Amino acid sequence: MIDTLLFLLLFLLAFAGMEGVAWLTHKYVMHGWLWCLHASHHSPRQGPFEKNDLFAFYFALPSILLIWLGVNVNEWCLPIGLGMTAYGFCYFAFHDGIVHRRLPFRYRGKNPYMRRIIQAHYVHHATTTKEGAVSFGFLYARPVAELDAERRALENRVNAGGAA
Ligand SMILES: [Zn+2]
Ligand SMILES: [Zn+2]
Incomplete structure (x- = not known):
């Protein structure tokens, strides 16, 4: 019983x-030194894929490794690997499927x-620049009005800096 609870706890901790x-x-790598890959995600997609999709490998590899370790070496790696994988699925379904409509159905829920x-x-995508973005989370977000106010303030600062 304790083991099952611990398994679940590790799974949830890894997910969160x-x-x-x-x-x-997203904030420091994609909008940082790997902007060259992520910029494709802030401009209209040409064809079914974009350079930004390469980040899926970056996230998938450690999950696969941890699941393998969990099965072959140490069982406590398994819930962590599964939690990371579950996050990956939710991220993909939400970000690519629902927000960017890459799946062949539309989400019309009012939750x-x-x-x-x-x-x-959408507030994150209101900018096409590396420096002007706010709202870097995916499955958690502060109130949208707050994020939007932050975006406007940042935009003014970036514009003022650019003009100086
Ligand atoms: Zn971004
Ligand atoms: Zn996006």
């Missing part, structure tokens, strides 16, 4: 932790949580 990892990666994270990601 991945939102933090995704936030940090307030879903609306908030969808709108928050």
